Structure formats: C-alpha cells, structure tokens
Amino acid sequence: MPEGDTIFRAARTLNRALVGSVVTQFETVFPRLSRVDFDEGICGRTVEHVEARGKWLLVQFSGGPILLTHMLMSGIWHIYRPGESWRLPRSAMRVMLATESIVAVAFNIQIAEFHTKESLRHRAGFAGLGPSLLEDDFVPDDAAKRLLANPDLEVGEALLKQSVVAGIGNVFKSDICFACGVHPFRKVGSLTRREAIDLMSTAQRFLLANVINSAGPQIVTYTGMRRTTARGNPSERLWVYKRMGKPCRRCGAPIQSRKQGLDARSTFWCPQCQPLRISVLEKVRSRNS
Numbered sequence: 001m002p003e004g005d006t007i008f009r010a011a012r013t014l015n016r017a018l019v020g021s022v023v024t025q026f027e028t029v030f031p032r033l034s035r036v037d038f039d040e041g042i043c044g045r046t047v048e049h050v051e052a053r054g055k056w057l058l059v060q061f062s063g064g065p066i067l068l069t070h071m072l073m074s075g076i077w078h079i080y081r082p083g084e085s086w087r088l089p090r091s092a093m094r095v096m097l098a099t100e101s102i103v104a105v106a107f108n109i110q111i112a113e114f115h116t117k118e119s120l121r122h123r124a125g126f127a128g129l130g131p132s133l134l135e136d137d138f139v140p141d142d143a144a145k146r147l148l149a150n151p152d153l154e155v156g157e158a159l160l161k162q163s164v165v166a167g168i169g170n171v172f173k174s175d176i177c178f179a180c181g182v183h184p185f186r187k188v189g190s191l192t193r194r195e196a197i198d199l200m201s202t203a204q205r206f207l208l209a210n211v212i213n214s215a216g217p218q219i220v221t222y223t224g225m226r227r228t229t230a231r232g233n234p235s236e237r238l239w240v241y242k243r244m245g246k247p248c249r250r251c252g253a254p255i256q257s258r259k260q261g262l263d264a265r266s267t268f269w270c271p272q273c274q275p276l277r278i279s280v281l282e283k284v285r286s287r288n289s
C-alpha cells in the first residue's frame, strides 16, 4: 500500500502539472464516472486544485465536481506529454485526464468517485479521516490525543488507523516505533503522553523527510528508497523494516518480526531497544517530567 508521502508527491506533481489548465479530454472505465462526465461535462472545466488527504487524492474542478481516488495496493498516477507512450498497458488505465500539454493517467486505482463538497463530508472512510501528517497545520499534541483515545489497540495497529492520523503505512509504522523505543505490540493504553507525542512527531518528521527532496516535472509517483535513518548508504536507509534476523543498527540484537492486527501486516522491532514492558518507575518518571 502506498504511504502518505507517495500520495502527497503524486498530488503535488499533479497539482503542478494540471492546475489552471482546462480539461480537453476525460476518459474512464468506471461507468458511474462516465455518467457524471456525460451529465455535467468534465471537459471544458479548469483544474483548480489537487491535494492528498491521507491515502486519498482529490482533484477539484471549476464549478464544483471533485474527483476522489484512492490508490489502495497498486494504484498509481502517471503524467505524460501528449503523444508520449505509456509505461503501463492501456488495459490498466482507469481514469485519464488530459489538458493541452499534459496527460494524467490513473492506473489500477480501485476507487474513483465524483463528489461535491457536501457529499464528501459524508463519504465513509473519508469523512472520519484524521489530520494529515503532511499538512502545515499538523499538531503532534492533538494527534497524540487522538492516538491515546484507542487504549485497547496495539501501537502498531493504531498507527495504521487512518482515523487517528492520515498517512502512515506499513513501512513507516515499524520504523516510527523503533525510533521512539516503543514496542509495536504494546497497547496504546500503556503509552505515556510523552511517548504518544514522540510517536506523532517522529511520524511527521519521517514523512516530511521523504517528500522534501523530490522531483522534476516529469516525475510520476514516488516508488521506493524510502528513508528513515538519514544515512547516505542506500542499504542503511531503514531502521528495522524488512530486516528480520539482521543486527539492530543501534544495539546489534537480531531484529524480530511478526504479523499484526486483523490485516496481518508484518511488523518489525528490536527486542532490546523496544522493550515490551516498561518499568512502573519509568512510567511515573516520564509522566511527571
């Protein structure tokens, strides 16, 4: 599943490429979308704004219609010049949006809907979305409160819950826990307020670090080389994710891994740097500090 930084990059790239331009062509394989196009006419409208919210991407057209897409597992947006050949087969095309100078193609997206501002407010899964880690107004303290409101969830599950905060995917989940010294299988209810704030500000830092150094105009969407360690060596770019059995970069203990939550997503941690139980004394100390 693409993480928030991927969608954020896609939105920023699409924003740069499309905003202010008039749609000259609109195609889709989704019958419900074509009907809206037929009824309301997307061609001739100006693209006003493209933005990411969590794992959703929104394209706002002049006069009201909003195209809402979700990348799920394999969805991706590409940008081409007119006439340039596509790097994915036409059969994978779901939505295509062209202006005079740009062709934007969504491949393999599984959710694409037209909305108004009003209908978006009631869209299940979107309406309850938590604050986006990549927005300027993200406040780790407030996000920590949302996190702590789920005391019965394990930390690793809660970080993926998009109604808590929007944008964390499975790669960052494990590395955020590691960076904060929090065992991902601890219950949220065992976290101190300080740990919760630390998790949220670390999440924000990791995601931001992965969108800063992008991208020429022809960039499509970000596909790899996600980093959390800030090390130059590409083989050292993550702390624990997919490093099962390898030595911890801090203490040398072998990294462990186990499936977590209803979706059985793989979770990685260091048994020494992230103890499952913190001592009561430590908890009191951290609560009082």
Ligand SMILES: [Zn+2]
Pocket (backbone or CB within 6 Å): 248, 249, 250, 251, 252, 253, 270, 271, 272, 273, 274
């Ligand atoms: Zn360690």
